[in-house]
Amino acid sequence: MQGEPGWELYRTFLEVVRDGSLSGAARKLSLTQPTVGRHVDALEASLGLSLFSRSPQGLKPTPAALELVSYAETMAAASAALRRTASGGAKADRGTVRVTASEMIGCEVLPPLLASFRDSHPGITLELALNNRNEDLLRRDADIAVRMVRPRQKSLVARRVGKSAIGFYAHRNYAEKYGLPKQIADFEKHCLIGFDRDDLALRSLGKLPGLVTRDNFGFRCDSDLAQFSALKAGVGIGGCQHNIARRFPELVPVLAKAIRFELEVWVAMHEDMRSTGRVRLLFDHLAAGLSAFVRGVGAGG
Amino acid sequence: MQGEPGWELYRTFLEVVRDGSLSGAARKLSLTQPTVGRHVDALEASLGLSLFSRSPQGLKPTPAALELVSYAETMAAASAALRRTASGGAKADRGTVRVTASEMIGCEVLPPLLASFRDSHPGITLELALNNRNEDLLRRDADIAVRMVRPRQKSLVARRVGKSAIGFYAHRNYAEKYGLPKQIADFEKHCLIGFDRDDLALRSLGKLPGLVTRDNFGFRCDSDLAQFSALKAGVGIGGCQHNIARRFPELVPVLAKAIRFELEVWVAMHEDMRSTGRVRLLFDHLAAGLSAFVRGVGAGG
DNA sequence: TCCATGATATACATTTTTGTATGATGCAGG
DNA sequence: CCTGCATCATACAAAAATGTATATCATGGA
Numbered sequence: 046m047q048g049e050p051g052w053e054l055y056r057t058f059l060e061v062v063r064d065g066s067l068s069g070a071a072r073k074l075s076l077t078q079p080t081v082g083r084h085v086d087a088l089e090a091s092l093g094l095s096l097f098s099r100s101p102q103g104l105k106p107t108p109a110a111l112e113l114v115s116y117a118e119t120m121a122a123a124s125a126a127l128r129r130t131a132s133g134g135a136k137a138d139r140g141t142v143r144v145t146a147s148e149m150i151g152c153e154v155l156p157p158l159l160a161s162f163r164d165s166h167p168g169i170t171l172e173l174a175l176n177n178r179n180e181d182l183l184r185r186d187a188d189i190a191v192r193m194v195r196p197r198q199k200s201l202v203a204r205r206v207g208k209s210a211i212g213f214y215a216h217r218n219y220a221e222k223y224g225l226p227k228q229i230a231d232f233e234k235h236c237l238i239g240f241d242r243d244d245l246a247l248r249s250l251g252k253l254p255g256l257v258t259r260d261n262f263g264f265r266c267d268s269d270l271a272q273f274s275a276l277k278a279g280v281g282i283g284g285c286q287h288n289i290a291r292r293f294p295e296l297v298p299v300l301a302k303a304i305r306f307e308l309e310v311w312v313a314m315h316e317d318m319r320s321t322g323r324v325r326l327l328f329d330h331l332a333a334g335l336s337a338f339v340r341g342v343g344a345g346g
Numbered sequence: 347m348q349g350e351p352g353w354e355l356y357r358t359f360l361e362v363v364r365d366g367s368l369s370g371a372a373r374k375l376s377l378t379q380p381t382v383g384r385h386v387d388a389l390e391a392s393l394g395l396s397l398f399s400r401s402p403q404g405l406k407p408t409p410a411a412l413e414l415v416s417y418a419e420t421m422a423a424a425s426a427a428l429r430r431t432a433s434g435g436a437k438a439d440r441g442t443v444r445v446t447a448s449e450m451i452g453c454e455v456l457p458p459l460l461a462s463f464r465d466s467h468p469g470i471t472l473e474l475a476l477n478n479r480n481e482d483l484l485r486r487d488a489d490i491a492v493r494m495v496r497p498r499q500k501s502l503v504a505r506r507v508g509k510s511a512i513g514f515y516a517h518r519n520y521a522e523k524y525g526l527p528k529q530i531a532d533f534e535k536h537c538l539i540g541f542d543r544d545d546l547a548l549r550s551l552g553k554l555p556g557l558v559t560r561d562n563f564g565f566r567c568d569s570d571l572a573q574f575s576a577l578k579a580g581v582g583i584g585g586c587q588h589n590i591a592r593r594f595p596e597l598v599p600v601l602a603k604a605i606r607f608e609l610e611v612w613v614a615m616h617e618d619m620r621s622t623g624r625v626r627l628l629f630d631h632l633a634a635g636l637s638a639f640v641r642g643v644g645a646g647g
Numbered sequence: 648t649c650c651a652t653g654a655t656a657t658a659c660a661t662t663t664t665t666g667t668a669t670g671a672t673g674c675a676g677g
Numbered sequence: 678c679c680t681g682c683a684t685c686a687t688a689c690a691a692a693a694a695t696g697t698a699t700a701t702c703a704t705g706g707a
Contacts, residue, residue, distance in 0.1 A: 052353035052425060068654065077696055082655070092432040101654045101703045109436055115618065116428035116486070120421045124353060127417035131393040135410055183484070185417070197500060317416065369684065378666055383685070402673045402684045 050091040052120070057084035058096065059117035062110065066103035119184060126185035130321065133168070137322025143172035144327070145187035148270035151175040153289050155191070158334035162327060169323050177269075182315050188324045191331065193308040203313040204332050207339035209286045210307050213299040216279035220297050226282075229303060236263030236281030238272050288341050310335055351392040353421070358385035359397065360418035363411065367404035420485060427486035431622065434469070438623025444473035445628070446488035449571035452476040454590050456492070459635035463628060470624050478570075483616050489625045492632060494609040504614040505633050508640035510587045511608050514600040517580035521598050527583075530604060537564035537582030539573050589642050611636055 060070040061081060071081040085104075089096050096113075097104035106114070125143075133140020146155060151173055159171055174187055181187045183198055190196070196203045215225065226232055239262035264280050266272050276283040282299050286308075290296045312332045318324040361371040362382060372382045386405075390397050397414075398405035407415070426444075434441020447456060452474055460472055475488055482488045484499055491497070497504045516526065527533055540563035565581050567573050577584040583600050587609075591597045613633045619625040 049425075049429065052357050052421065055425065055428065056353050066654065078655075079657085079697090080695055083694080092429070094432060094435045099655065101701085103654065109432065112431050112622075113428050116424045116431065119424035119486070120353065120428075123417045123420035123424065124350075124356065127356065127414050127421075128350065128393070130413050130417065131395060131410070134395045185420070199498060321413070367684065379685075380667090380687080381665055384664085400685065402671090404684065 050088050054084050054088040054091070055117045055120055056124075057081055058088055058110075059114065059121055061085060061097070061104060062106050062114050062117075065105070069103075122184045122186050126188075129172075129188065132170070133323060136168075137326065138166050139168040140323050141170040141172060142189065142323050142327050143174060143187045144189045144191065144331070145174040145176065145178075145181045146191040147177055147193070148175045148268055149273060149286075149289070150191050152270055153273070154335070154338055155331075158331060158338075161334070162330045165330075166323070166326060169327070171327075182313055185315065188318055188321075189312065189314045189328055189331065191335065192311045192313065195309060195311055196313040200316045201313045202316055202319055202328075203311050204328075206310045206312055206332050206335040208307040209288060209310050209339045210305060211284050211286050212290070212301050213282055213304055214276060214285045214290050214296045215282045215299050216277060217295050217297050219279040219281065222279075225297070225299055229300065232261065232282070237261050238264045238266075238275050238281045238283030240272075241265035241267045288338055291341075310339055351389050355385050355389040355392070356418045356421055357425075358382055359389055359411075360415065360422055362386060362398070362405060363407050363415050363418075366406070370404075423485045423487050427489075430473075430489065433471070434624060437469075438627065439467050440469040441624050442471040442473060443490065443624050443628050444475060444488045445490045445492065445632070446475040446477065446479075446482045447492040448478055448494070449476045449569055450574060450587075450590070451492050453571055454574070455636070455639055456632075459632060459639075462635070463631045466631075467624070467627060470628070472628075483614055486616065489615060489619055489622075490629055490632065491612075491614045492636065493612045493614065496610060496612055497614040501617045502614045503617055503620055503629075504612050505629075507611045507613055507633050507636040509608040510589060510611050510640045511606060512585050512587050513591070513602050514583055514605055515577060515586045515591050515597045516583045516600050517578060518596050518598050520580040520582065523580075526598070526600055530601065533562065533583070538562050539565045539567075539576050539582045539584030541573075542566035542568045589639055592642075611640055 057070065057074060057076070060074055061067060064070040064073065067081045067085070068078045070076075071078045074081065085096060094109050095107055096110040097106055129141045129143060144155070144159075152175070155173065159173070163169070163171065172187075174181070178186075179190075179192060179194065179196075182190050182196070182201055193209075195205070223235065226235055264272075264275055264283075266275065272283050273285060273289075275281070276285060277293060277296070285296070290298070312328060312335060314324055314328050318328075358371065358375060358377070361375055362368060365371040365374065368382045368386070369379045371377075372379045375382065386397060395410050396408055397411040398407055430442045430444060445456070445460075453476070456474065460474070464470070464472065473488075475482070479487075480491075480493060480495065480497075483491050483497070483502055494510075496506070524536065527536055565573075565576055565584075567576065573584050574586060574590075576582070577586060578594065578597070586597070591599070613629060613636060615625055615629050619629075
């Protein structure tokens with residue numbers, strides 16, 4: 046319970062929590078297991094509490110330790126952001142930019158946009174973090190976010206690039222085998238593809254037909270990309286953005302007239318990034334490219 | 347431009363920026379000047395850019411270095427928050443809680459509340475950070491904030507404890523010497539006490555009489571507490587919360603009928619803190635005590 | 648049951664980091 | 678102009694952190 050622990054100890058601590066073992070953390074940190082063990086000992090001594098219950102199977106964090114994890118993660122995110130900012134020095138066309146988006150956007154929409162950006166700015170390294178968490182920008186887990194909901198935080202610069210319409214689709218093999226619903230009530234006889242536990246994703250879609258609920262999903266998965274793969278494999282009927290689905294001729298629209306909803310598409314970055322050349326460059330490029338995407342032109346369409 | 351710099355280097359870097367010299371930073375960090383110098387060298391080598399221009403008068407950060415400061419500050423705030431959370435272990439009535447408020451609230455209103463809290467919970471250490479920045483909670487610079495504006499961030503738990511009415515006052519010596527204005531137009535002949543550069547503070551007061559602008563202030567200071575001291579010293583006419591001013595019999599109200607405005611009083615904490623016993627204890631205590639304060643009872647009234 | 652595997656803990660050698668002492672330089676004041 | 682005091686830079690010794698090698702224990706599969 047003495048002076049402030051070295052910040053190194055926090056880094057080690059975080060990695061041990063993530064990894065669940067001293068040995069594993071040591072490998073990732075390019076240290077050795079005894080060193081990592083000593084770091085944990087030192088941090089426990091310094092904070093005056095027990096952080097892990099040790100066992101031959103690994104280290105299990107105590108409840109007290111779990112409370113501290115988010116702070117260590119904040120430090121890690123800030124450290125990574127600092128390094129990105131430092132990369133490339135002052136020059137606008139060098140360095141690293143980190144983008145976050147959903148898996149679907151990241152795999153189906155962004156790649157051609159990022160490719161053309163790299164063509165124009167070969168000195169800029171791109172990082173792509175695919176997930177559905179919305180707090181990434183505040184914590185500086187990423188420099189730019191492409192999201193389907195309006196960012197609420199005040200310190201973000203957000204631009205709405207348009208709306209992307211969504212409809213239901215099925216693979217043509219599925220349609221041949223099982224037929225297609227003529228009306229929404231027919232959904233009960235079909236296999237719907239939808240989210241598993243991520244009801245936030247479901248709710249963010251806004252109003253859906255009554256039958257489109259978790260109970261009626263015959264295939265559930267929280268990865269929108271895996272849902273799309275299942276759709277393409279003929280598992281069942283699932284939602285998809287029109288501008289993506291149209292690239293796959295084997296996908297046939299389902300009840301296109303009856304069901305139609307839209308998601309807004311937003312690009313956002315942290316306020317402080319406005320003056321960082323390379324981030325601004327990519328921000329504008331993505332805004333333009335996504336705008337073309339939602340209008341149905343370009344982006345591989 | 348090699349691997350990730352040790353987090354220790356960031357801590358040293360931040361202290362060198364704040365201090366402007368290797369020697370000064372060394373003193374604060376309980377290191378020595380050569381060590382601090384080596385840390386800076388190592389960080390520059392690792393990031394691949396020049397961070398300071400060295401001189402016998404100290405080190406001046408380069409523009410590139412200044413871009414990185416906020417990230418290092420985020421790390422420092424997270425580190426401090428981690429240590430506060432770790433303090434006291436799991437027990438609700440031990441550990442450290444950090445409160446932020448304006449100087450005025452912190453000096454005139456909170457002390458008796460904090461005193462009674464300490465009486466009930468002697469095991470809890472209190473920290474008080476007085477300033478007018480509103481982002482403190484998000485960055486975890488503090489655990490609880492007492493503010494006069496509604497916190498906007500989604501991840502905060504905020505409670506409005508009431509409204510505090512404000513009016514103009516002057517010291518009775520001033521009134522004897524210069525008389526008191528009979529109407530707002532008379533303000534021109536008097537010395538008004540107000541903010542210097544902090545127009546945010548001024549604007550947050552809402553609608554003010556037309557003559558209460560920076561140009562008409564005969565005494566300008568961004569510290570509300572120093573303004574209050576000037577008011578008590580008879581410098582001029584200034585605004586003050588009624589519930590504070592009434593404790594000082596030598597202060598006489600000015601145009602109390604004609605001018606009256608109110609500020610909301612809010613207590614806020616980070617969502618994650620709700621489950622941290624000691625923070626919750628103080629949050630509730632402050633909410634109750636401030637509620638009594640705005641109603642004009644207790645708090646030394 | 649026995650062995651292979653992967654985990655943590657400990658003992659000792661090595662490397663790295665830090666501190667001490669000193670020198671060089673620039674500014675402020677008499 | 679010189680002196681006092683602050684700064685940063687450098688050389689060498691001491692201390693601390695790290696790595697290597699090994700022991701010990703638990704688990705899972707043949």
